Amino acid sequence: MMRSPTSVVVGMATFRRPELLAALLPEVLAQIEQAGVATELPSQYRVVVVDNDPEESARDTAESVGDPRIRYAPEPRPGISSARNRLLDEARDADVLVLLDDDETPHPGWLVHLLSTYVEHDADAVSGPVHAVFEGGEDPWVAAGEYYLGQRREGVTTGTVLRRAATNNLLLDMERVRELGLRFDERFGLTGGEDSLFTGQLTAAGGRIVYCAEAVVDDLVPRARNTRSFNLARRRAQAATHVRVEQNLATSRRARATNGARWVVIGAGQLLKGSALAVVGRVTGDLRRRAQGESRVASGLGALGGCLGIVSSPYARAARARRR
Numbered sequence: 001m002m003r004s005p006t007s008v009v010v011g012m013a014t015f016r017r018p019e020l021l022a023a024l025l026p027e028v029l030a031q032i033e034q035a036g037v038a039t040e041l042p043s044q045y046r047v048v049v050v051d052n053d054p055e056e057s058a059r060d061t062a063e064s065v066g067d068p069r070i071r072y073a074p075e076p077r078p079g080i081s082s083a084r085n086r087l088l089d090e091a092r093d094a095d096v097l098v099l100l101d102d103d104e105t106p107h108p109g110w111l112v113h114l115l116s117t118y119v120e121h122d123a124d125a126v127s128g129p130v131h132a133v134f135e136g137g138e139d140p141w142v143a144a145g146e147y148y149l150g151q152r153r154e155g156v157t158t159g160t161v162l163r164r165a166a167t168n169n170l171l172l173d174m175e176r177v178r179e180l181g182l183r184f185d186e187r188f189g190l191t192g193g194e195d196s197l198f199t200g201q202l203t204a205a206g207g208r209i210v211y212c213a214e215a216v217v218d219d220l221v222p223r224a225r226n227t228r229s230f231n232l233a234r235r236r237a238q239a240a241t242h243v244r245v246e247q248n249l250a251t252s253r254r255a256r257a258t259n260g261a262r263w264v265v266i267g268a269g270q271l272l273k274g275s276a277l278a279v280v281g282r283v284t285g286d287l288r289r290r291a292q293g294e295s296r297v298a299s300g301l302g303a304l305g306g307c308l309g310i311v312s313s314p315y316a317r318a319a320r321a322r323r324r
Contacts, residue, residue, distance in 0.1 A: 005095035005173075007044040008035075008115070013075075013083035014102040015052040018061040020220070021102050025049075025065050031111040032069070041115045048090045050075050052083040079189020084167060084198075088183065094174050100217060101168040104130070107216040114171045117158060117212040124176040124207035125199065127165035128215030129153050134226050141228040145291035147235075151219070153211065160211040163203055167195035169217045180205050185248070190313040193241035200249045228291075232298045237312035239267075239302025244311055260307050267303030270296045 010028050014021050025047070032045040047070045051058040054076040062072040075086040084099070091097040098114060100106065110128070118126045132138075132148035142148070151166075182201055188194035199209060224230065243263045250256040274296025281290025305311070 005115075005119070007046075007094045008096045008098060009046045009048055009087075009091040009094040010098045010100070010111070011048040011050065011087040011091060012100055012102050013050045013052055013080065013087065014058050015083075016057050017102050018058055021049065021058055021061050024102060024105065025062070025067075025070065027105055028111075029065075029067060029069070031106055034109065035111045035115060041112065041119070045069060046071060046094070048073055048087060050083045050086045050090070052076075052078070052080075079186065080192065081184040081186045081189035081194045084184040084194065085186075088174075088177065091174055092178070097172045097174050097177075099167045099170045099172070101219070103220045104168060104217040105133075105220075107218070110215050110217060113212050113215040117210060117215070118171055118173070121159055121208075121210045123171075123210035124173045124202060125165065125209040126171040126212050126215070127162055127209055128169040128212045128217065129156075130166070130169050130217055130219045132221050133218045134221045135223050136226070138221075139226045139228065140287060141291050142226055142231055144287040145231070145295045147231050147295065148221070153213070156211050156213060158211060158213045162199075162209040162211055164196050164199045165209050167198070168219065169215065170195075170199075176202070176207055180207070188241070188244075191241055191244070191311050192237070192314060193245050196242065197245045197248055200245060204249060228294075232294060233312070234314075235295050235298035236302035236305070237314055239299040240306035240311045241302075243303055243306030244309075263303050263307050267300045267307065270300030270303065272300075274298075274300055 010032065012024065028047055035041050036043060036045065049058060049062040049070065049072050051072065051074045056074050059072055062070055071090065073086055073090055075083050087097065087099065096118065098111065114126050114128060117123065130151040132151065180202065182198060184194040184198050188197060203209060246259050246263070247256050250259050274293045277289050277293030278297060281287065281293055
């Protein structure tokens, strides 16, 4: 049965990036204005900014816009899960919650495309592509490793049903979220992976995540993240977290044991194949083979670490900053 939503919340979590937030808010308001013209789409829109900084560094930025549709909501509890749960709470009376990150810029028609796909495909969630935009140009090693191509989902068409999705470009049907009692797991607040677990729980309960190829956002990759060392560390962390998510989605002890054994095999295989590919790349001077081999090694190490319960905490630095 096709849904007829009336109220939409566009929500973003932020932490000490007021310049990026200041650039994003007018873009979001313009998207709302465009969506409001379409008669078949909802007519009520709000914007919620959840500030995960106890010092409330985003308050002035959010309030200085002077638009009554923007609500500023401080969330001092550290971790990305706490911030995203606050967004769920702020949208508890809405039909739809649209999530994006504070370092992103939506393409023209982004919100219209998300909402239209949601209505036309009777979806419980809609996910769109994320295009990386590199500050100062993409690092050659990062480009050769094709690290960010997966976020673009090249070749995937609108209407494709997904198993999971990230929350940096995601629409959620709030009635379905409330019905299932879904929340972002606080145990993943400092490690990440909370979005993969959340959407995995949604689909495990029979929910449908539909892809919208036209709902594009650009994601700013600063110079500090546009490096070989950062992306190898991120590969390891994401692989370990992926294993942890799989184990949390397993429905029995036997399933967890099977998962663990499978990921040991996968991790070891990535480690061996990646090592061979990286050596060939170094010997032949083939940067693509070297970068992709080294990335596989990192993923293999992360998967094996995840099987042992070893995970990284990329959000922990932010938490220490809060305590200071």
